[in-house]
Amino acid sequence: PLQKEHQSQFQMMESAFYHMPQPSDSERLRTYLPRNQCSTPVYYIQQ
Amino acid sequence: MVNDQFGIVGLLTFIRAAETDPNLVSLALGQDLTALGLNLNSPDNLYPTFGGPWADQPCRPQDLDFHVPPEYLINTAIRDKLACVKLNRYKEDLLFFMFYNNVGDVLQIAAASELYSREWRYHMEEKVWITQVPGMVLMEKTSTYERGMYYFFDVQNWRKVAKEFYLDYSKLEGRPIIQGS
């Protein structure tokens, strides 16, 4: 069974789960052409 | 036989649970690790383009920071003084550059849309851009297909190459639409 400290850890983790890091959080800010992800057609080049 | 969870019966319980509640056994039976978005057969190292623990695909070329002198970096103050991106002013090879180097980004669709307006068509099966060779007579033309000499854009050699194509109109993409922003 989870100990008490694990329960509180889980609560903190769960709230962080709803604010997951975004890819752009780890990248230099691009002012001119910012990352603008969108779902492109599957038949386009993906790699 | 061992009658607790440390024998074969214990394992059998997991196996049977897999049928009813796969979420219960995600650790014991594992998952298909080739489906986590990593190309495990890649001859190159994965870490340089690793998109991170939550990404289900590697970084795209434009996602990789490369160290450039700070003077090259643009900040908000001078951003507005620079001309906006106007694709209709760019030559074709820059449009192809933007199409092939901004996968999964609005720019890829914007470049496709501009190429479309310049009479290029994207072949959805061959995954190449094609345009008619000016002045070239079609060998065959029906309501569903045509055959003749066309230019296609050769990504490897980065140039237009003339080639005979049998063009099934249903395989050509219509005008690309840019959703949202």
Added chain:
Amino acid sequence: YEDPPGLVEKTDFLIRDWISVYNSQPTGRDSTKAFSLFVHQMNCQGILKTDDLITRFFRLSTQLCVESVYRNMSDQNLTGNHLRVKCFNTLDAFVRLVALLVKHSGDSTNSTTKIHLLNKVLGIVAGCLLQDHEQRGTEFQQFPYHRIFIMLFLELNVPEPVLETINMHVLTAYCHTLHILRPSKAAGFCYAWLELVSHRVFMGRMLASTPQQKGWAMYAQLLIDLFKYLAPFLRNAELAKPVTMLYKGTLRVLLVLLHDFPEFLCDYHYGFCDVIPPNCIQMRNLILSAFPRNMRLPDPFTPNLKVDILQEIAFGPRVLNNFSSMITPITFKKDLDSYLKLRAPVTFLSELRSNLQVSNEPGMRYNIPLMNALVLYVGTQAIGFIRGKTLTPNMQTIAHSSHMDIFQNLAVDLDTEGRYLFLNSIANQLRYPNSHTHYFSCTLLYLFAEANTEAIQEQITRVLLERLIVNRPHPWGLLITFIELIKNPNYKFWNHEFVHCASEIEKLFESVARSCF
């Protein structure tokens, strides 16, 4: 304790001024000119007068920047990209200031002041994070701290001579900070934490470009921090979504390590298996499947594969952690060595179980790290002992020895849970072709052949089978052991009731057997 009067206002003014200067640079983001003016300003304000004031300045500026992010996040009009860009402008400016201060503090040859300042700032930001984490509870946001840490790391890892000379110090400072912020200390930061630890630049620096693998031990420690945090949640069958997210992220990181740095996993798997829960079978298999890139593994399904004559079998794997020192208490270790040497005191065997049941982990009945260390110690002693008689380990030479006494005693005397953990300790050694894999493979088969109860044979089968039915990858040593067990008629494997106890189990064995034959 209280800040000197006016320091908060002074800091607020200075930081705001720097942020606006940083973002209004007409020549891109080269802020070195603005920086020298700003340092002069800090001097005039007396900020640089004492170490204490510098510390206070960094704490206050960290808090001010983080506060502004929380304010932006509560602004309903700011969402998505706009919110992030606005926060980045503040945080990146602060990071740039720190990076420039670290780079230019002290003269260019004197790294000490640079590293001292970097450790100070990282410690301050970590302290602010832990305090914020404590005070805000589930309102805590990882975002601002994540941005500060990663952008500062990227700034300090650009290829500039002054930074290259202090890079190992920068990596060490970051590893210390990430250890202080390990998930069991800041669970609300765990996703950002794993993103930092597995960032492509961080991984590249720690595992690839740092000479003599000097970053490997620190990186292994960070992974152990992660496994220790995950363990209690993974020990339960049902995984909640937040745990599944972190677990899946961990699998991705381990896959990159398996693909790019298999030798790293080969070297550090011992410590990882001490903390990964026994039911995390696929993750453990992934780690145990690593083998040196210059090694070609013979296909385990090769008919009549003679493992004994593989040349790799003669060599032991690299063992970095001092597992013999993990055998405590010292009296237990003394009795163990004495028994190995003299087969006395005989009481040693009967006291084995109670020694292994001393666990300081709540909810754990057995001391798994001690079990793992004992098995590995006795096994390596056995290999040395056999070699000492100019023999090579095989089914004959491993028998009738004090080492095998201990293994057989553990197989017979432990209860089903203890025996399951003991057999897992042995199975954890079944990896790529090396002397340990070979010795422990023979040992497992020997224990099966000499078992005095069918329960022992059943549990050996259980431990092997559960590692085989899980999705790939499967360690080479595991495959060759199981194939030998089901193929060699001496083990009479197919005669056992547990092989035919249920149709699913029978089908499983047959499918494995088919792929063997």
